[in-house]
Amino acid sequence: MPLIEVEGVGHVYGAGAAARTVLADVTVTLSEQRVGVIGANGSGKSTFARLLNGLVLPTSGRVRVDGLDTRSQGRGVRRLVGFCFTDPDAQIVMPTVAEDVAFGLRRRGVPKDEVAARVASVLAAYGLDGHADHPAHLLSGGQKQLLALASVMVTEPAVLVMDEPTTLLDLRNAARIAEVVAGLPEQVLLVTHHLDLLDDFDRVLVFDEGRLVCDDAPGAAVAHYRSLMAATP
Amino acid sequence: MTPLGLFLPGTSPLHRAPAGLKLLGLVAAGVVSVLLDEPWQVLVALGVVTVLYGVAGISLRVAVAQVRPLLWIALGTAVFHVLVNGPARAFVVVGVLAVLVLLAALVTLSTRTTDLVDAIVAVCRPLRRVGVDPDRVGLLLALGIRCVPVVVGLAQEVRDAQRARGLGASPRAFVVPLIVRSLRHADALGEALVARGAEDPVPDEG
Ligand SMILES: Nc1ncnc2c1ncn2[C@@H]1O[C@H](COP(=O)(O)OP(=O)(O)OP(=O)(O)O)[C@@H](O)[C@H]1O
Ligand SMILES: [Mg+2]
Numbered sequence: 001m002p003l004i005e006v007e008g009v010g011h012v013y014g015a016g017a018a019a020r021t022v023l024a025d026v027t028v029t030l031s032e033q034r035v036g037v038i039g040a041n042g043s044g045k046s047t048f049a050r051l052l053n054g055l056v057l058p059t060s061g062r063v064r065v066d067g068l069d070t071r072s073q074g075r076g077v078r079r080l081v082g083f084c085f086t087d088p089d090a091q092i093v094m095p096t097v098a099e100d101v102a103f104g105l106r107r108r109g110v111p112k113d114e115v116a117a118r119v120a121s122v123l124a125a126y127g128l129d130g131h132a133d134h135p136a137h138l139l140s141g142g143q144k145q146l147l148a149l150a151s152v153m154v155t156e157p158a159v160l161v162m163d164e165p166t167t168l169l170d171l172r173n174a175a176r177i178a179e180v181v182a183g184l185p186e187q188v189l190l191v192t193h194h195l196d197l198l199d200d201f202d203r204v205l206v207f208d209e210g211r212l213v214c215d216d217a218p219g220a221a222v223a224h225y226r227s228l229m230a231a232t233p
Numbered sequence: 234m235t236p237l238g239l240f241l242p243g244t245s246p247l248h249r250a251p252a253g254l255k256l257l258g259l260v261a262a263g264v265v266s267v268l269l270d271e272p273w274q275v276l277v278a279l280g281v282v283t284v285l286y287g288v289a290g291i292s293l294r295v296a297v298a299q300v301r302p303l304l305w306i307a308l309g310t311a312v313f314h315v316l317v318n319g320p321a322r323a324f325v326v327v328g329v330l331a332v333l334v335l336l337a338a339l340v341t342l343s344t345r346t347t348d349l350v351d352a353i354v355a356v357c358r359p360l361r362r363v364g365v366d367p368d369r370v371g372l373l374l375a376l377g378i379r380c381v382p383v384v385v386g387l388a389q390e391v392r393d394a395q396r397a398r399g400l401g402a403s404p405r406a407f408v409v410p411l412i413v414r415s416l417r418h419a420d421a422l423g424e425a426l427v428a429r430g431a432e433d434p435v436p437d438e439g
Contacts, residue, residue, distance in 0.1 A: 078430060083425075083428040085421065085428075089386070089418070090425055091428075092379070093375070094375055095240075096240060099347045108430060135382070136379070137386070155429075
């Protein structure tokens with residue numbers, strides 16, 4: 001598993017009077033295969049997730065993935081770290097299913113026949129092979145999220161960061177995504193409000209008002225989060 | 234429902250023809266259409282279009298669906314020309330319009346967006362010298378096509394929300410949230426594009 005090193009990271013959105021500190025002094029080193037991230041709305045989870053592939057750069061401190069600094073080697077980091085967002089509609093960029101899966105490969109200059117072969121095998125693995133030439137917007141919400149995931153995984157990232165990938169899905173589709181993710185050999189960092197998805201994770205981080213307040217096994221971390229939610233009005 | 238101009242997979246000669254050739258054919262048809270002057274010529278053109286749809290194996294129902302959005306414009310144009318220039322002229326004008334729309338639709342129905350975009354990118358290559366990035370143009374086109382159904386979906390959501398709150402058809406209460414949602418979507422899309430490697434320079438063969 002690649003090493004994710006977050007060292008003394010703080011993040012401030014805006015400047016001057018509008019400045020808002022959303023992450024403060026976060027230091028953590030992650031090498032486990034399954035890492036969960038939980039916390040209240042606005043606690044900084046998404047900002048933390050975006051730091052890991054350089055979509056957000058730290059205002060202070062630094063983030064490195066497999067030795068690459070997100071600030072100076074952003075592109076290299078993004079090839080290593082795949083990112084899955086909450087809303088599949090915003091991450092599907094091509095009009096049809098197969099074209100969307102091919103997008104990342106084409107950007108990387110993979111030869112045409114290899115693109116076709118890899119797209120076909122990924123579509124089959126994600127149960128989308130019957131939809132290759134279908135317009136993406138006619139898929140169901142669950143299929144769209146599967147497509148988004150397939151489009152990321154086809155480029156073979158070493159780490160997959162997911163920001164609430166099941167939040168917009170019904171129970172069945174959420175379970176389907178969870179099942180697919182559970183089967184991935186890659187390192188996965190999952191931000192979620194669906195706490196049951198974290199049961200067999202190796203490690204869970206709890207954020208509260210921009211601080212990393214708990215870093216433990218799932219049972220203990222979820223208990224900490226629950227007590228936190230019970231205490232604050 | 235077959236939304237306008239979406240690729241219908243197939244193996245016909247039209248499907249297999251290079252996208253560039255089809256685009257060229259479309260341009261040629263546009264030039265020729267200017268020369269169409271007599272009703273019989275328009276009839277022949279419509280006949281050719283019908284045959285082409287047959288060759289592509291695309292049903293008449295789908296073909297008709299392509300021109301349906303033009304119905305009111307075509308009707309208005311027809312009425313205007315019947316009154317001003319007579320029925321023959323009206324038939325020619327509306328017929329040519331239908332021919333061109335049907336042909337354009339045929340190209341998009343029988344060509345993958347990626348292939349269409351690649352052809353346009355190839356045409357734009359020489360513009361690199363004047364500072365145009367052909368791959369940006371291609372990406373923009375594909376994103377545009379992808380965004381049509383997304384924005385239609387957003388508009389539907391806004392309308393539903395309006396109805397749910399018992400608001401009438403107030404244009405302001407419709408447009409403002411639609412713009413807000415579209416901007417939010419554009420923001421998220423931009424993020425996803427960066428995350429998926431859109432900033433990487435595209436190698437020449439891919
Ligand atoms: N681009 C931005 N500009 C300004 N403030 C922002 C921006 N993005 C997030 N914030 C603010 O930063 C804080 C942390 O946001 P973040 O999205 O990281 O929280 P979160 O833990 O993911 O919350 P949620 O559970 O609601 O997704 C929030 O108060 C949010 O309003
Ligand atoms: Mg969030």
